[in-house]
Amino acid sequence: MAYDVKVMPFDYDYNARGVVEVLQNVRTLFMTRAGTCPLDRELGIDLSLIDDPMPTARAKLQVEMIQKLKRYEPRARISKFGVDSRVLDGHLLLTVAIQVNIGEGWL
Numbered sequence: 001m002a003y004d005v006k007v008m009p010f011d012y013d014y015n016a017r018g019v020v021e022v023l024q025n026v027r028t029l030f031m032t033r034a035g036t037c038p039l040d041r042e043l044g045i046d047l048s049l050i051d052d053p054m055p056t057a058r059a060k061l062q063v064e065m066i067q068k069l070k071r072y073e074p075r076a077r078i079s080k081f082g083v084d085s086r087v088l089d090g091h092l093l094l095t096v097a098i099q100v101n102i103g104e105g106w107l
Contacts (some may be wrong), residue, residue, distance in 0.1 A: 002079045002097035007031055022100045025073045030065060030096070043072065058083060065096065075101050 003023055007030045016024050032044030045068065049060040062081050069076055080097035099106045 002099055005030070005096045005098050007094040007096070018102055019100050022073060022075045022102065023098060026069065026076050026096070026098055029068055029072050030094070044068070061094075077101075077106070 034044040037043040
């Protein structure tokens with residue numbers, strides 16, 4: 001089973017457990033700009049690819065997200081990657097389908 005994760009602001013649940021915790025961690029990882037976390041400057045996504053042509057930026061972003069998930073949230077993996085063509089306040093909406101492994105196999 002895949003869970004859609006939209007890369008946009010959300011209310012953080014400090015008591016989250018299980019699948020909800022993993023999905024929240026993924027969203028936080030993808031919404032953090034690399035270099036902004038004081039104790040781990042590599043945490044987050046490198047946004048230097050923003051000005052690249054769309055096909056190049058999309059490919060680089062996919063690689064970046066896959067690598068960061070393997071390092072920071074190994075309980076999750078991307079099963080589908082999409083960019084919503086609707087513009088929300090000048091931002092593109094990324095949607096990533098995530099599979100989660102919490103000890104019972106990949107959900």
